[in-house]
Amino acid sequence: MSGHIWEAIMKELWFRGELKEIGRDECFELLGSRSVGRIGYCTSGGAVILPVNHAVIGGEIVVRVSPGGQTARYLRDNAPEPDLTYEVDDFDDYTESGWSVLVTGTARATSPESLASLTDRPVPWPAGDYWDYVRIHPTRVTGRRLVPA
Structure with missing residues (x-):
C-alpha cells in the first residue's frame, strides 16, 4: 500500500475531530467577528444562498x-x-477544524436612521450607494465547532 493511502486511512481512523455545540452568546461573538456571511431562503425556483456583508x-x-x-x-414578495x-x-484546512453559526429568523426592511452609528453599519464590498438595509431578527441561533483531535 502506498504511503499516501496509508496516511489517509490512519488519519481517518485515528485523528478525527469532535463536534461541540456553541452557546448563543458565543454564536453572537463569532457572528460579530466576521463581516461576510450567507443569506438563504427558498423560492419557487429552489433554494437561494448568497454572500452578503453584515x-x-x-x-x-x-x-x-x-x-x-x-x-x-x-423580501417584497413575502412581506411583511x-x-x-x-x-x-470559518475553517482551517490544515487542522481540519472550524466553526459554523446558523441563524433562522425573519427579515424586514429598516431605515439607516434606525441603526447605530455609521461605523457600526454593514458596508457592502461592491461599489454603489443604492443598498437597502435589512434586519434579520433571530428566532433560533445554533452553532457548532469542530475541534481537532
Missing part, C-alpha cells in the same frame, strides 16, 4: 441588499416578515 446590531443581523436584486424581490436563514463560518 453587522450585528442590537441582537439582530443587519445586511444590505440591492433594491433590484433577487433578495430584495424575495419573510423567513430566511443566515450563516457565518
Whole structure:
C-alpha cells in the first residue's frame, strides 16, 4: 500500500475531530467577528444562498441588499416578515477544524436612521450607494465547532 493511502486511512481512523455545540452568546461573538456571511431562503425556483456583508446590531443581523436584486424581490414578495436563514463560518484546512453559526429568523426592511452609528453599519464590498438595509431578527441561533483531535 502506498504511503499516501496509508496516511489517509490512519488519519481517518485515528485523528478525527469532535463536534461541540456553541452557546448563543458565543454564536453572537463569532457572528460579530466576521463581516461576510450567507443569506438563504427558498423560492419557487429552489433554494437561494448568497454572500452578503453584515453587522450585528442590537441582537439582530443587519445586511444590505440591492433594491433590484433577487433578495430584495424575495423580501417584497413575502412581506411583511419573510423567513430566511443566515450563516457565518470559518475553517482551517490544515487542522481540519472550524466553526459554523446558523441563524433562522425573519427579515424586514429598516431605515439607516434606525441603526447605530455609521461605523457600526454593514458596508457592502461592491461599489454603489443604492443598498437597502435589512434586519434579520433571530428566532433560533445554533452553532457548532469542530475541534481537532
